[in-house]
Amino acid sequence: GDSVTQMEGPVTLSEEAFLTINCTYTATGYPSLFWYVQYPGEGLQLLLKATKADDKGSNKGFEATYRKETTSFHLEKGSVQVSDSAVYFCALSTERDDKIIFGKGTRLHILP
Amino acid sequence: DAMVIQNPRYQVTQFGKPVTLSCSQTLNHNVMYWYQQKSSQAPKLLFHYYDKDFNNEADTPDNFQSRRPNTSFCFLDIRSPGLGDAAMYLCATSRGGTSGTYEQYFGPGTRLTVT
Numbered sequence: 001g002d003s004v005t006q007m008e009g010p011v012t013l014s015e016e017a018f019l020t021i022n023c024t025y026t027a028t029g030y031p032s033l034f035w036y037v038q039y040p041g042e043g044l045q046l047l048l049k050a051t052k053a054d055d056k057g058s059n060k061g062f063e064a065t066y067r068k069e070t071t072s073f074h075l076e077k078g079s080v081q082v083s084d085s086a087v088y089f090c091a092l093s094t095e096r097d098d099k100i101i102f103g104k105g106t107r108l109h110i111l112p
Numbered sequence: 113d114a115m116v117i118q119n120p121r122y123q124v125t126q127f128g129k130p131v132t133l134s135c136s137q138t139l140n141h142n143v144m145y146w147y148q149q150k151s152s153q154a155p156k157l158l159f160h161y162y163d164k165d166f167n168n169e170a171d172t173p174d175n176f177q178s179r180r181p182n183t184s185f186c187f188l189d190i191r192s193p194g195l196g197d198a199a200m201y202l203c204a205t206s207r208g209g210t211s212g213t214y215e216q217y218f219g220p221g222t223r224l225t226v227t
Contacts, residue, residue: 032215034215036218041221041223042220042221043116043118043202043204043218043219043220043221044155044202044204044218045218046215046216046217049215089154093214093215098143098160098162098206098208098209098214099157099160100215100216102154102155103154104153104154105152105153105154107152
């Protein structure tokens with residue numbers, strides 16, 4: 001079945017460091033891919049998305065490129081801030097139904 | 113701003129005492145979802161409505177029920193909460209459709225405590 005695998009956390013970085021959170025997926029057909037962010041005590045917010053191969057999603061300095069050849073959608077940011085501390089979920093949806101499949105989440109801690 | 117609203121944000125109930133959580137949306141989306149999220153885990157889908165069509169996940173306990181009286185509102189009823197039902201409950205919406213490209217928009221969640 002369809003699935004999402006993302007790197008386990010927690011990930012701890014210093015402010016202004018470069019961030020990569022790896023995400024790979026398994027799906028039949030042509031899924032849409034998402035990154036959601038969850039700040040403490042809050043719901044999930046859509047951070048960025050990509051709907052077809054080679055699309056790049058970007059928002060708030062974060063980027064991710066839909067790589068069909070490697071079935072990956074890695075999240076990157078050039079210079080992280082303390083306010084980026086949160087849990088990040090990689091996710092996909094397919095043409096078959098209205099559901100989203102989430103990865104297990106990666107907790108990110110940014111140290112000042 | 114169009115949004116997904118959940119009330120209350122924090123709910124305390126007693127073991128075995130029925131509780132209802134509510135969700136409303138101003139996005140006019142066709143699909144509404146209820147998720148359960150426990151600490152440090154991904155959200156787990158309980159069920160969803162596509163318009164008035166109810167879709168239950170196979171592993172959702174019978175203790176959990178839902179109602180959607182109209183497009184804007186959806187309720188989660190927990191008939192006899194147990195200690196294991198303490199969690200964050202998230203409501204989400206999406207436009208829906210078989211294209212599968214529609215992202216979901218989440219509310220802020222209701223933190224349920226069972227005493």
